[in-house]
Amino acid sequence: MRRHGLRFPCPSRADGRPLSIAHRGASAHAAENTLEAFRVAAGLGADMWEIDVHLTRDGVAVISHDPALGHTVGVDARIEALDLADLRALAPDMPTLDETIALASKLGQALYVEVKARGAGAVTIRRLMAAGFQSAVLGSFMIDEVRDLVDAVCPFPVSVLVPLGMDPFALAAQTGADIIHLCWERGGERPQDLVTQVLLQQARELDLGIVLWHEARRAVLDELIDMPVLGICTNNPEMMARLDPLRALGIQTVFHRGANRFAPENTVSAGRLAFELGADYLELDVRQSADGALVVIHDATVDRTTNGTGRVADMTLSELRALDAGSWFSRFHSGEKLPTLREMIALCQSYGRQMYIEIKAADPVNVIALVEEMGFLADCFFWSHDTEILRNVRAVSHNARIRSTATDYPTLDILKAHLGPAIVEFHPDDFCQRAAECRALGMTPMLQYFGEDPEIFRQILLLRPPMLNLDRADLLLAACAGGKLAGDSHGNAIRDAG
Template sequence: MARESLRFALPQRLPERPLCIAHRGASSYAPDNTLQAFRFAAELGADYWEVDVRLTRDAQPVASHGAEVDEHLGSGVIATLDWAQLQQAAPELPSLDAVIDLAEQLGQGLYIELKDAGSGAVVLERLLARGFAQAVLGSFKASEIRALAEQQCPYPLSILVPVGADPFVAVADSGADIMHLCWENASDHPQTLVTDDLLQRARQAGLAVVLWHEERRSVLQAIMALPVLGICTNSPEMMNPLTPVQALGIQIVCHRGANYFAPENTLAAARLVLEQGADYLELDVRESADGELVVMHDATVDRTTNGSGRVDELTLAQLSELDAGAWFSPRYRGERVPTLAQMIALCQFYNKQMYIEIKAADPARVIALVEAMGFQQQCFFWSGDARLQAEVRAVSDTARIKSTAADYSDMALLQAHLNPEIAEFELYNYARQLADCTALGITPMLKYFGEDPAMFDTILALRPALLNIDRSDLLLARYRQGKLASS
């Protein structure tokens, strides 16, 4: 390493996969550098949070990328305001102390980018006073990093290297331990710039390498295969897919998409779980006044849009004008009510499947659309309305149907009714009826919409073939905790 006096040292070996450094938190899903963005990052599997730090007029370190407060959080030039004034102007802008508190609570590291001149000494003093060990200090400013190196800063130091700059010159000028290559805009394929020669030279010099923030799946997959210490990303779930849980034989069905992180039944919520690698997207279908198939859970638009009225009394054009995201977070202002066709196209793009709950729509119209889009083998159907559920089978002998086990006294009756492919169970009756279900060739699906860690342990032990779940992120986190505890 560049400095041998490091007390909080870099790992002696590279991790099995590059560390996931959430760029300004999970900034794809919450305003960047906010406590919500950092919490989301932890829940989506980040190892570190990249935090931009600036100083108020009275030298209070705060988390902000820009010199001015983000418009979603308030207003004001940070360096011209005392901390007390900034709290009034932008109450959601967190202090570094608040970020440290949350990082300690959630077991996250901090990858701190020093934005203002002189911020390094202030941040160093604050970290040491707090006894916070899992941190890296970095900057584009070589002088800021050099000053910390000369102070024998016990934390690893990172120099951020823009496109066109020689990273080895940048390291020499700064005394950094990490070269952080900010080359995301260098080309459509910036991974080609991280050559074997560059990595070998870095290794020989005892330098770690961290790469830019990346959200292009093909590029991210390529750089995750490189021998680097970490990768920044706005979307931590892309580096932490559901693959380990799926390797247990569990297919994941995500209820209304990632409805904890994004507004339910929207394209945004769907994209997140599909990026995470869920097998099925669950959604609710209704008909508009003009017979179009739209995705909405409630009979009215009141709860999840800025409008009011019944879905079946509004035309598609009227529904398309509604804001389906601002109710959830300003981050999603402008999100629209999707059509079923849009959701199918999204699943096809990701090569994923769908669970369609027919809330209030003509099953013949739903199945016709599915067949027209060549999606019939990639989806299954259910309705809580017994009449609509029966109509699905009446319309199609081959439609994949899910039935609810609790509605039948035994599995033979369930099979005889609509010949479903899937039977859904709650935890209380899963083990009791599982043998009969599988003996009849019906796939069991376990349903759990809670957040109890003990329940996730039970689910992982049961290894259901299908799991209908609200919080796939919590399931994955529980699996990883169990693996760490047993290692």
């Protein structure tokens, strides 16, 4: 940092990688600059939230990108012209800075504050200090505001936001900022090429930190992550907080109904998010419509996860597709559709990933026919609560991979002889005792844990199961970030979990 001896230094990661700065929260998955967007960002592995601060007429700092309410609530009114009480009546989901600071403190997140209104920087400093909050950066496009922060000896690092085409070093010299924030996302298909070695070296020589624009293009982001910068903004923090390190430990992850904590279960959104987080397998549930279509939904009725009512088996595909399968989860996901199995297989194939198909109520002949038509048989495995369905899967296809449950059989020998499964699911207490025997019989043990105990997730990493079927991807991310990924192969918490 240019201003040496800052009272509160810039936040950083222990592993030296750039900070994942969630742009207006996880704004690809929740309404931007809301407490929900910030909660989702934390769950998706963000280190820091980028927030925009305006001032109400009565001087309260609130979080909003725009100075007016037209974009968020469709009201023609400016924040600066409203007292907080009036603003809350019009935009109840708009948080105050104090509320955001409190949530960041609770969730262990840092704050990257873009000052949007003159004078909001000084108010932000006072509120941060009053809350005892130390992990923050303040910045702005407004040159005078940045200069005022530096002249006031802001105890937090100060950044100047640099539009495309502007000289970042000239702006740094003009303002005295500690950080140049390069807002160059519109710099063509390869904006990363604008961050040259010459630029990086000059920043080092001037003791300037670098923060990069909000990015959601996988190819671009993969190159940015390797750069020696402080942080990268993104609407999709999951793209920086992936589970890829688990593969080095031989652990394949199975996401139950997709990333169902962050998107409506069994939807394309939940599947896509699971893969962006690094899931190896997408688990989903298949039922058959009245006209024989294979649709993805867990329940026998549409009542819980759509805006409709009735049994799936009594409705045609057209009727099912007319339903809203997202608004029950959040307003942000309103309009999400029930997907077909064909669509979800295509999604898996686009990512080069695999699928765990639970057949709830569908003809196995139709399921296997579709899977084979799409060339997907080797990339999926099957299970059903209905043993007759599984027997029919095996009768239809000798090559289909089947999953069995260890607790359904007195011995693993009997289990293997029944359907010749490729994968055997164990609950935590059984895994420690029987996984080795399962491997010796030529079957892959899969540990299933749908609980929420962070300590058990840490112990699971020590066990290194070859497959892990989980419901809480956020807790697995937290375990990966907060604990060692190698160590003793025994876990008391696992053995006590049953």
